[in-house]
Amino acid sequence: xRRICVDMDEVIADTLSEHLRRYNQAFDEDVTPLDLAGKxxxxxxxxxxxxxxxxxxxxxxxFEDLPLMPGAQDVLKDLSARFEIxxxxxxxxxxxxxxxxxxxxxxxxxFIPPTHYxxxxxxxxxxxxxxxxxxxxxxxxxxxxxILYTAPHNLTATGFVRVDNWQQVAxxxxxxxx
Amino acid sequence: xRRICVDMDEVIADTLSEHLRRYNQAFDEDVTPLDLAGKxxxxxxxxxxxxxxxxxxxxxxxFEDLPLMPGAQDVLKDLSARFEIxxxxxxxxxxxxxxxxxxxxxxxxxFIPPTHYxxxxxxxxxxxxxxxxxxxxxxxxxxxxxILYTAPHNLTATGFVRVDNWQQVAxxxxxxxx
Numbered sequence: 001x002r003r004i005c006v007d008m009d010e011v012i013a014d015t016l017s018e019h020l021r022r023y024n025q026a027f028d029e030d031v032t033p034l035d036l037a038g039k040x041x042x043x044x045x046x047x048x049x050x051x052x053x054x055x056x057x058x059x060x061x062x063f064e065d066l067p068l069m070p071g072a073q074d075v076l077k078d079l080s081a082r083f084e085i086x087x088x089x090x091x092x093x094x095x096x097x098x099x100x101x102x103x104x105x106x107x108x109x110x111f112i113p114p115t116h117y118x119x120x121x122x123x124x125x126x127x128x129x130x131x132x133x134x135x136x137x138x139x140x141x142x143x144x145x146x147i148l149y150t151a152p153h154n155l156t157a158t159g160f161v162r163v164d165n166w167q168q169v170a171x172x173x174x175x176x177x178x
Numbered sequence: 179x180r181r182i183c184v185d186m187d188e189v190i191a192d193t194l195s196e197h198l199r200r201y202n203q204a205f206d207e208d209v210t211p212l213d214l215a216g217k218x219x220x221x222x223x224x225x226x227x228x229x230x231x232x233x234x235x236x237x238x239x240x241f242e243d244l245p246l247m248p249g250a251q252d253v254l255k256d257l258s259a260r261f262e263i264x265x266x267x268x269x270x271x272x273x274x275x276x277x278x279x280x281x282x283x284x285x286x287x288x289f290i291p292p293t294h295y296x297x298x299x300x301x302x303x304x305x306x307x308x309x310x311x312x313x314x315x316x317x318x319x320x321x322x323x324x325i326l327y328t329a330p331h332n333l334t335a336t337g338f339v340r341v342d343n344w345q346q347v348a349x350x351x352x353x354x355x356x
Binding site for chain 2: 003005086088091092093095096098099102103113114115116117118119120121122124125126127128143
């Protein structure tokens with residue numbers, strides 16, 4: 001059975017919308033994903049807000065209740081019948097996210113066993129056939145077939161197999177033998 | 179640079195001694211590692227203590243302050259000059275261990291960056307050249323060269339490259355090109 005690794009933030013969890021919500025609330029701004037074409041929130045926020053931008057992520061509750069990316073549950077459930085699914089997330093950059101990410105996965109993806117969660121940093125450690133991720137850096141390090149999941153910050157990245165949503169993930173794998 | 183994955187429990191952290199300490203204290207016993215030749219604590223504890231045996235591991239503080247295995251720091255520090263070292267631990271079976279394990283690694287192995295921690299379940303996900311682990315099951319699933327680190331429970335396991343201590347790990351890798 002072929003193996004697919006799936007990133008969490010901005011792939012199955014809508015981390016950006018929560019980050020924007022806290023940023024806009026704290027600084028009385030109205031930044032939307034459309035303002036971030038080709039850029040991360042880090043790049044458009046003034047220097048004196050960088051520390052707070054990071055503090056939002058470090059908050060104990062940030063990763064506890066993130067919204068789901070539309071379709072992620074249904075498509076992964078279908079794919080898990082034909083592929084071995086691992087969730088692989090760069091959790092080590094934000095150690096406070098470890099517990100919340102574990103609980104979030106259990107709540108929203110009960111059909112993926114915890115034996116198939118991978119909390120890591122450098123994704124070159126993954127031995128899998130496919131990796132769906134929003135970070136070009138992660139895909140470049142990965143030895144299998146990378147699939148770039150579209151996020152505002154990666155809109156200008158080229159040279160990757162790209163999917164814009166979970167419907168397109170389903171279509172991509174529909175023709176691939178398991 | 180070749181890559182070595184290193185397990186935590188009973189390889190760099192002396193998890194067993196803490197488990198025995200709590201067990202002996204709670205049940206007024208005097209079990210030692212010598213009583214466990216070829217067996218896990220689970221196998222020698224009576225049925226009505228199994229739940230408590232698990233509860234010890236689930237305690238918030240169990241993994242916070244485990245003793246080090248002798249030599250692990252020095253040998254890994256030396257090896258990290260010639261090999262890429264990842265710490266790969268089956269943390270998902272005990273979610274309360276996630277934060278404590280992260281902190282323990284930072285405290286005792288500051289020369290290994292958090293990007294190189296992997297908290298996982300099924301170790302077939304690791305892409306590496308070597309895996310040092312005390313669980314035969316993990317080595318059988320791993321695609322590179324497995325190295326069994328001796329622990330009381332695995333004394334009867336055969337068919338593996340085996341090391342009894344960190345000095346032997348150093349000797350094993352001394353003749354291996356990085």
